Amino acid sequence: MAAISRDDVAHLAKLARIEMTPAELDHMASELDQILGAVKRVQEVATADISPTSHPLSMSNVFRDDVVKPSLSNDEALSGAPAKAEDRFKVPQILGEE
Amino acid sequence: MTLDYAAATQKYEPTLGLEVHVELNTNSKMFCSCATEFGAEPNTQTCPVCLGLPGALPVVNGKAIESTILIGLALNCSIAPYSRFARKNYFYPDMPKNFQTSQYDEPICIDGYLDVEIETDEGPKVFRVEIERVHMEEDTGKSLHVGGSTGRIHGAEYSLLDYNRAGIPLVEIVTRIIPGTGKYAPQVARAYVTQLRDILRSLGVSDVKMEQGSLRCDANVSLAPIGSGLLGTRSETKNVNSLRSVERALTGEIERQANRLEAGERIIQETRHFLEESGLTRPGRSKEQAEDYRYFPEPDLVPVTPDAKWIEELRAKLPENPADRRKRLQKEWNVPDSEMNSLINAELVDVVEETIKLGAEPTRARTWWLGEISRLANEKEVAPTSLITTAFVAEIIALISSGDLTDKLARQVVEGVVNGEGSPKDVIEKRGLKVVSDDSALMVAIEAAISAQPDTAERIRGGNIPAAGALIGAVMKATGGQADAAKVRELLLKHLGQG
Numbered sequence: 001m002a003a004i005s006r007d008d009v010a011h012l013a014k015l016a017r018i019e020m021t022p023a024e025l026d027h028m029a030s031e032l033d034q035i036l037g038a039v040k041r042v043q044e045v046a047t048a049d050i051s052p053t054s055h056p057l058s059m060s061n062v063f064r065d066d067v068v069k070p071s072l073s074n075d076e077a078l079s080g081a082p083a084k085a086e087d088r089f090k091v092p093q094i095l096g097e098e
Numbered sequence: 099m100t101l102d103y104a105a106a107t108q109k110y111e112p113t114l115g116l117e118v119h120v121e122l123n124t125n126s127k128m129f130c131s132c133a134t135e136f137g138a139e140p141n142t143q144t145c146p147v148c149l150g151l152p153g154a155l156p157v158v159n160g161k162a163i164e165s166t167i168l169i170g171l172a173l174n175c176s177i178a179p180y181s182r183f184a185r186k187n188y189f190y191p192d193m194p195k196n197f198q199t200s201q202y203d204e205p206i207c208i209d210g211y212l213d214v215e216i217e218t219d220e221g222p223k224v225f226r227v228e229i230e231r232v233h234m235e236e237d238t239g240k241s242l243h244v245g246g247s248t249g250r251i252h253g254a255e256y257s258l259l260d261y262n263r264a265g266i267p268l269v270e271i272v273t274r275i276i277p278g279t280g281k282y283a284p285q286v287a288r289a290y291v292t293q294l295r296d297i298l299r300s301l302g303v304s305d306v307k308m309e310q311g312s313l314r315c316d317a318n319v320s321l322a323p324i325g326s327g328l329l330g331t332r333s334e335t336k337n338v339n340s341l342r343s344v345e346r347a348l349t350g351e352i353e354r355q356a357n358r359l360e361a362g363e364r365i366i367q368e369t370r371h372f373l374e375e376s377g378l379t380r381p382g383r384s385k386e387q388a389e390d391y392r393y394f395p396e397p398d399l400v401p402v403t404p405d406a407k408w409i410e411e412l413r414a415k416l417p418e419n420p421a422d423r424r425k426r427l428q429k430e431w432n433v434p435d436s437e438m439n440s441l442i443n444a445e446l447v448d449v450v451e452e453t454i455k456l457g458a459e460p461t462r463a464r465t466w467w468l469g470e471i472s473r474l475a476n477e478k479e480v481a482p483t484s485l486i487t488t489a490f491v492a493e494i495i496a497l498i499s500s501g502d503l504t505d506k507l508a509r510q511v512v513e514g515v516v517n518g519e520g521s522p523k524d525v526i527e528k529r530g531l532k533v534v535s536d537d538s539a540l541m542v543a544i545e546a547a548i549s550a551q552p553d554t555a556e557r558i559r560g561g562n563i564p565a566a567g568a569l570i571g572a573v574m575k576a577t578g579g580q581a582d583a584a585k586v587r588e589l590l591l592k593h594l595g596q597g
Contacts, residue, residue, distance in 0.1 A: 015390055017189055054182065054395030060403040063160030066124045069131035077141045077149060077261070087140040088242065088258035091191045 003036040004029060103349055106321075106356030107281035113329060114276040114283050114348070115318035116227075118294055120269045120304045121237055121311070122165050128236045128267040129156030129199060129399075136310060140260035148265035150195030155398055158183075162234065162267035163206070163402055165303035167412050169269055170207025170232045172297050172419070177409050181206045183234070183396040191259050192238035200270075202393040205233035206402060212297075214289040215421070216282060225282075227290050228274040239264040269304075275329070283319065284348040291315050291344050296420040308339045317348055320365070321355045330355070331365040335379050337372045347372040351379055427451060431460050440468055445481070449488050456492035459499050466491055470509055474516055485516045493522045506579050507531045534581045537589065540573070543581070544590050547572040558594045566590060 006029045013020045013028075020028065046052075071077075074087050083090035101109070127134055130147035146154035170177055184202035210229035215222050240263050245255030271294065279286045295306045295313055306313045315338045320330035333355070335347045355365055370379035418426075424447060428438045441447050446467045453463040467482060471491070475482040494511050497503040503511065503526075514525030526532060534540060547569045548555040557565045566587060573586045 011390075012392075015187070015392060054397055055400055057400070060180075060401045062157065062400050063163065064131070064157045066126050066159050066161035067131060068126045068133045071132045071143050071145050072149075074139065074141050077144045080151075085244075086242075086258055088260050089141070089191070089194075091257050091259060093245075093254050093256055094191065094241075094243075 002029070002033045003040070004032045101353065101356050101360055103353050104281070106353050107283075109324060110321040110352075110356050110359065111277075111280065111324045111326075112283040112348075112352050113320050113322070113332075114273075114279060114287055115332065116273045116276070116287055116290060117316040117318070117334075118271045118291060119237075119314045119316075120169075120271065120298055120306065121313075122162050122267040122269060123302075123304050123312075124159055124161050124165070124267055126159060127265040128159050128162055128234070129265055130154075132265065134266045136305075136312075138262055141262065143262040144264070148194075149261060150193070156199065156396075158399060158402070159267060163404075164412060165267075165301070166206050166232060166234050166269050167404060167409065168301050168303060168416065169271070169298065170210065171409070171413050171416055172301055173207070173210040173212055173229050173232065173271070173294075175207035175210030175229060175232055177207055177404055178204065179405075180204065180401055180403050182401045183399045184393045185396050186235075187392045191257065192241055193264065194239070194259075194261060198235060198238065199396055199399070200235035200393075201233035205231040206404075207232035212290060212293060214286060214293050216285045216289045218282060223282075225276070225279060225286050225289075227276055227286070230272045230274045232269060232271050235268050235270060237263050237266040237268045283352065284345040287315075287317060287348050288341055288345040292341050293421060295341070300417045300420045300423075308341065311339065314339065315344055317344060317351070319348055319351055319355070321352065321359060330359075331367050333365065333368055333370050333379075335370045335372050336382070339374070343372060343374060346377045347379060350377050354379070423447075431464065433464065437464065437468075444468065444472060445483075446472070449483050449491075452488040453492050453495070456489060458492040458495040462495045462498060463491070466495060466508075466512070470512055471516075474513070486512065490515055490522055497522070497526075501582060501585075502533055503531070504533055504579070504582055507533065532580060534577050540577070540581055540586060540589055541593070543573045543576045544569070544586065544593060546576065547590075548593075555594060558591070558596060561596070563591070563596060566596075 006025050009025050009029045009032060010020070013025070078084045078087070078089065081089045121134075124134060126132060127143075127148055130145050132143045132145050132148055135143065147156055167177055181201065181204045183199050184204075185197040186200045186202070187197045189196055207229075208231050210232070212227045212229065213224050214227060215224050217223075239259050239261040242258040242260070243254035244258060273290070276283075276286065291313075295308075298304045298306050298313070304312055308314070314336075317335045317338055318332045319335075320332035322328040322330040333351060335351055338344050338347045351370070358365060366381075369382040371382050372379050424438065424442065427447065428435075431438075433441075441450060441464065444467075450463050450467050453467065454460050471482045471485060475485055478485070491512075494503065494508050494515075497511075498505065498508050510529060510531055511522050511525050514520075514529060515522055519525045519528060550572065551569060554565050554568050558569070569590055570583060570586050573590070574581055574583060
C-alpha cells in the first residue's frame with residue numbers, strides 16, 4: 001500500500017498554498033511515495049540505541065548574550081516589500097481567518 | 099426563558115482551561131539582536147532574521163531560556179533535560195517567515211501547579227490549578243486592518259504590518275483542564291491570572307502589563323450538565339486584556355453557552371473575541387476543523403539541555419512566593435485583611451516593606467504611603483511610587499518619630515519633595531520647616547496667647563482642661579504650625595498650674 005495517498009498530497013498542497021492540477025497530484029503522489037519508501041529503509045537501521053536527531057551536529061545549548069545590536073532602518077526593512085504604506089508592509093486583505 | 103448566571107451554574111458545571119502568554123522583558127529578541135522596546139516607530143526594530151529573509155539564521159537568547167526555566171520552577175514544574183524548538187507552519191502575514199518558531203511535543207517545563215485562594219460562600223478556599231506545560235515561542239507582528247468600518251478583518255481592504263514585535267520572546271503557560279470550580283470558575287480564573295502576574299513580576303522576567311499586551315490570557319470554557327461526568331464542547335475567548343475582564347468574559351461566556359444548551363442548540367468549537375464595553379463575546383474563527391500546523395523540529399536551532407547544576411543555580415535565585423510573602427508581612431505588621439488588601443490593590447506592599455527596612459516605623463510607613471502620598475498620586479494621576487523614593491519617605495518618618503517634624507510639617511515636606519524642591523533636608527531648609535522645640539520660644543507664644551484670652555486662661559486655672567484647645571490653637575497659629583501640639587499642651591497646662 002502506498003505510504004502517501006493522492007488525497008494526502010492534495011491536503012498538503014492546500015496547506016502549503018500550492019495550486020496543483022489533477023495530473024500533478026498523481027505524479028507527486030507517486031514521487032513522494034518513492035521518497036518515503038527510501039526513508040522507510042533508513043528507519044529499518046535506526047534501532048533503539050540510536051536517538052532521533054533533527055540536526056547533523058551533536059551540539060546543544062548554543063545561546064547568545066542578551067545584547068541589542070543595530071536593526072535595519074525602516075527604509076531598508078521595507079526595501080523588498082511588494083507594497084508599503086505608513087511605514088508598514090502592505091498586504092492584501094485576509095479572508096476566512098481571524 | 100433565559101438563564102442568568104446563578105441559574106446557569108445551578109444546572110451546568112463549567113470546566114476551565116487557561117492559556118497565558120507572557121512577553122519576556124529581555125533587551126533583545128528571541129532569535130536575533132533587535133531591540134524589544136515598546137512603542138518604537140513601525141518597522142525600526144527588525145533585521146533579516148525576524149523579517150524571515152532567505153538565509154538568515156536564528157540564535158537563541160540565553161537570557162530568555164533562563165527566564166523560562168525560572169517561570170517553570172516558580173510554578174512547581176519539572177524542567178525537561180532535553181527540549182527542542184519546532185516550526186508551527188501557517189500562512190498569516192503576522193509572521194513573515196510563514197511559520198512561528200515555537201515548541202511542540204518537547205517544551206522546556208512540564209507538570210507544575212499553582213494553588214489559588216478565593217473567597218467562597220463557605221469562606222476562603224484553595225483550588226489547585228495544574229500546569230501542563232510552559233513553553234517558549236516568539237511573538238508575532240502587529241496588523242492594522244484598513245478599510246471597512248470597524249477595524250476588523252472582515253470588510254478590510256488591506257492590512258498593514260509592523261514587525262517590531264515579531265520575534266520578541268513569548269512564554270506560553272498552559273493549564274490542564276480545571277474541573278470542579280462550579281460557579282466560582284470566573285473567580286478562580288481571575289485569581290490564577292492575578293497570582294501568575296504577581297509571580298512573574300516578582301521574578302522580574304516580564305513587565306506583565308495586560309493593557310500593553312505583555313500579559314495576555316485566552317480563556318477556554320465548556321459546560322456539561324451537573325453530575326453528568328461529561329465534558330462539553332469548549333470555546334476559547336481571546337482579547338481579554340485586564341484581570342477584571344478575565345472574570346467578566348467567563349461569566350458572560352458561561353451564561354451564553356448555558357442558554358444555547360437550554361435552547362437545544364450545540365456549542366460550536368470556536369475562538370471568540372471579548373468586547374470590553376459590553377462584557378460579551380463575539381464569534382471569531384471556527385475551530386471545527388482540526389488545525390494542521392505541520393509542526394516539525396526547527397533544523398536551524400540546536401536542542402536546549404539544561405543540566406542539573408544550572409537548574410539548581412536558578413532555583414536558588416527564586417524569590418519568595420508573593421502570596422506567602424504577603425501572608426508573612428501581614429503577620430509581621432499585624433494589620434487587618436482590609437488594610438493589607440488596600441496595600442496590595444494599591445501595589446504598595448513592596449515600597450512599604452522597603453521603607454520599613456530603611457528604619458521607618460511600620461505603622462507610619464503604611465499610613466504615609468496609603469494616605470498622603472497616595473492622595474498626591476491620585477491628584478496627579480500617577481503611581482505613588484513615581485512621586486518619591488522609599489529612602490526619602492523613611493527619612494521624613496524618622497524626623498517625625500524623633501519629634502523634629504509634626505505630621506502637618508511632614509506633609510509640607512512630602513509636598514516639597516514631590517514638587518521637585520529637592521531632598522527632605524533641602525525642603526526643610528528652604529521652607530524653614532523645623533518644629534519649634536525650644537521651650538523658651540514656645541513660652542513666649544504661650545504667654546502671648548494667655549494675655550490675648552485671659553478669660554480662657556482663667557477657666558483652665560479653674561480646672562476646665564478642654565478649654566485649653568483654644569489656647570493651643572492660638573499658639574500653633576502663632577508658630578505657623580511648626581510647634582509640636584503635644585508639647586505646647588504640656589507647657590501650657592504646667593504654666594497654668596494644671597500640669
